[in-house]
Amino acid sequence: MKTIWEKYCSINLVIRILIGLVIGTALGLALPGIKLGVLGDVFVGALKAIAPILVFVLVVASLACAGSGIGKRFRTVIILYMVSTFLAASVAVIVSKMFPVVLDLNLMEAAEGAAPNGIGEVLYSLVMNMVTNPIKSLAEANYIGILTWAVILGLALKHLAGQGTKNTLKDIADAATKAVSWIINFAPFGIMGLVFTSVSENGLGIFTQYGKLLAVLVGCMLTIALVVDPLIAGICLRRNPYPLVFRCFRDSGLTAFFTRSSAANIPINMALCEKLGLDKDVYSVSIPLGATINMDGAAITITVMSLAVANTLGISVDIPTAIVLSVIATLGACGSSGVAGGSLLLIPMACALLGIGNDIAMQAVAIGFIIGVVQDSLETAINSSGDVLFAATAEFMEWKKEGREIKF
Numbered sequence: 536m537k538t539i540w541e542k543y544c545s546i547n548l549v550i551r552i553l554i555g556l557v558i559g560t561a562l563g564l565a566l567p568g569i570k571l572g573v574l575g576d577v578f579v580g581a582l583k584a585i586a587p588i589l590v591f592v593l594v595v596a597s598l599a600c601a602g603s604g605i606g607k608r609f610r611t612v613i614i615l616y617m618v619s620t621f622l623a624a625s626v627a628v629i630v631s632k633m634f635p636v637v638l639d640l641n642l643m644e645a646a647e648g649a650a651p652n653g654i655g656e657v658l659y660s661l662v663m664n665m666v667t668n669p670i671k672s673l674a675e676a677n678y679i680g681i682l683t684w685a686v687i688l689g690l691a692l693k694h695l696a697g698q699g700t701k702n703t704l705k706d707i708a709d710a711a712t713k714a715v716s717w718i719i720n721f722a723p724f725g726i727m728g729l730v731f732t733s734v735s736e737n738g739l740g741i742f743t744q745y746g747k748l749l750a751v752l753v754g755c756m757l758t759i760a761l762v763v764d765p766l767i768a769g770i771c772l773r774r775n776p777y778p779l780v781f782r783c784f785r786d787s788g789l790t791a792f793f794t795r796s797s798a799a800n801i802p803i804n805m806a807l808c809e810k811l812g813l814d815k816d817v818y819s820v821s822i823p824l825g826a827t828i829n830m831d832g833a834a835i836t837i838t839v840m841s842l843a844v845a846n847t848l849g850i851s852v853d854i855p856t857a858i859v860l861s862v863i864a865t866l867g868a869c870g871s872s873g874v875a876g877g878s879l880l881l882i883p884m885a886c887a888l889l890g891i892g893n894d895i896a897m898q899a900v901a902i903g904f905i906i907g908v909v910q911d912s913l914e915t916a917i918n919s920s921g922d923v924l925f926a927a928t929a930e931f932m933e934w935k936k937e938g939r940e941i942k943f
Contacts, residue, residue: 548723548786554723555724556726563731563734564734564735572731574725574727575728575732582799582800583676587681588711589715589802590681590823591681591684592708593805593819595689597817599693599696600693608929612925615767616829619831619921622767624837624861624862630839635846665683667680682820682823716806718802719806730793745906748843759831759835760784760921768924768928772932776928782807787916787922794915795912797827797830797915800915800919804822804926805818811943813930814930817929829921830918834868836879840879840885844882844891864885879900879907882899
């Protein structure tokens, strides 16, 4: 068994995932009745279970043992996250104006769910999540709360703990990282189960009924992923960013597409940052932070869906309102949860800016869940791969100033 496991692990992970994808697709079309989807459920469940613990111990250990001089990189990566998300919302406004979408809301029943009434409620929720009981935050995967308490505890230990305690913290963080590497090695089986479920349950029907809406959403997301984000990285690094962009897509975006959870993809992203040679003290904080506030895909979804409802109702959106909508979508996207469908319940918040009632807006949310197999999958892939892209860009900027060689 040890020999088989070593040979299995020696094969490139991406190749193994692609093989699992092909097998899952074939079985989903040929044998939709079998229970292969449980493999995907187990894989995503394991990632979601380990991610809160991983984030907490890594952040605590990193801050407790960190040296000086990493604050500037944190500021840079946060700026990159926010600029990218705002530009994503802006692109969504422009594309929605160029290719207006109209929804058939009369055929939809209002969806059930609790949506925030405005941006004030979203920000209030963010603040309250920060001060949630740390044990509850870990149990419920509340990453804002996890980061807040991990930072507080890490800074306290930095000043109070002795070297022996700091070494123990490093050992615990290394153990959590090792556990994650074991889970990631089972990714091909998890992806096989996830793609099997998507193919066997959804088929291709959603492309015919909501083709134009999906085309606008996918077009906006690909524009951000292949044009805007690389342009930002290229300006910052003053070199061709596409090798790094495609590396992030391959190693992060592929798994995020099928897990449909930025939170579940945190361990994947941290493993990629390690392969890129990034500073663990920095990425152990910036990656989970990115899973919370770097939400290009979510900003696009919120903007496109709310403007589609406005078009359906014949509401004209002028340029100043569109700019405000982009800001609201950016802030709202930062407050969306890093789980499947997390951005959809923020659509009514954006619709409220346009004077659209909650009952009508929630019908758009229902449509969002129908097309989620494509929309949410690509949204998560864009969000998660962007986390690594900008975390790496911020650090490579420092490397360039120091004269260090940058390899993608």
